[in-house]
Amino acid sequence: MAILKINGEDKIFENSVPSTLKNLLESLKVDEATVVAEVNGQIIPRGNFQNTILRDGHKIELIRFVGGG
Amino acid sequence: MLIERHGESVHKKLKSATVGIAGLGGLGSNVAISLARIGIGKLIIADFDVVEPSNLNRQQYFVEQIGIGKVTALSDNLMRINPYIKIDGHPVRLTPDNIPTIFKDCRIVAECFDKAQQKQMLVETVLNTMNDVIIIAVSGLGGYGKSNEIQTRRISDRLILIGDSSSGIEAGFSLMAPRVAIAAGHQANAIVELIIEG
Numbered sequence: 013m014a015i016l017k018i019n020g021e022d023k024i025f026e027n028s029v030p031s032t033l034k035n036l037l038e039s040l041k042v043d044e045a046t047v048v049a050e051v052n053g054q055i056i057p058r059g060n061f062q063n064t065i066l067r068d069g070h071k072i073e074l075i076r077f078v079g080g081g
Numbered sequence: 082m083l084i085e086r087h088g089e090s091v092h093k094k095l096k097s098a099t100v101g102i103a104g105l106g107g108l109g110s111n112v113a114i115s116l117a118r119i120g121i122g123k124l125i126i127a128d129f130d131v132v133e134p135s136n137l138n139r140q141q142y143f144v145e146q147i148g149i150g151k152v153t154a155l156s157d158n159l160m161r162i163n164p165y166i167k168i169d170g171h172p173v174r175l176t177p178d179n180i181p182t183i184f185k186d187c188r189i190v191a192e193c194f195d196k197a198q199q200k201q202m203l204v205e206t207v208l209n210t211m212n213d214v215i216i217i218a219v220s221g222l223g224g225y226g227k228s229n230e231i232q233t234r235r236i237s238d239r240l241i242l243i244g245d246s247s248s249g250i251e252a253g254f255s256l257m258a259p260r261v262a263i264a265a266g267h268q269a270n271a272i273v274e275l276i277i278e279g
Contacts, residue, residue: 046201075231077197080195080198080250081193
């Protein structure tokens, strides 16, 4: 069992956490083009989602944008 | 006149503030007008677009301004409301390359784009490359009713997020003046609070 804290809430994964931030967003079915992401307090530019490795216990903030203005 | 209304210390803070507005649609045009009315010192406004008939359901332009660049049209409207503010207009498409330069004199930038990807790009760029700048972004203001679901949330030291986070145009919500104005009012109000209370 592994845990990621996403937007303040524990999300539990049966085996291991998704290997990268990109994989996490895919598993959450979130379009990465609309997300600003922070891992352990660090803003991750969208271009680095693919090579941002996630580990058990990481804290993640996902700010999702929907259109309209 | 504004000193009498706000008191001298508040007036001074507003007068010495420079605020960036990225996108001059329903959010940006409303935020700019609110800030101009209370005597903001300087607005740095940016939008590459021209006024179109479909904008008039929620954006602060007039029929006779159709076809005119939004930077020009909004500057004209702001000058009619308060000719004592300074306006620095940029009729360009904002990109990660030009955002830090255009808004370099701002401590506060309002994210007023329409498309989700553009919102993402601006917020990411400001948080990553403009160290002391606070960004006030909006996500979720479509449709009508549910006024109280539009909220202002302080996500971090440098990010304030406004909206209901769900009623996007992708989900079929149309944009209407009242609810867009509520979100823009939250945005302008958060900006005033930051200017006055730091």
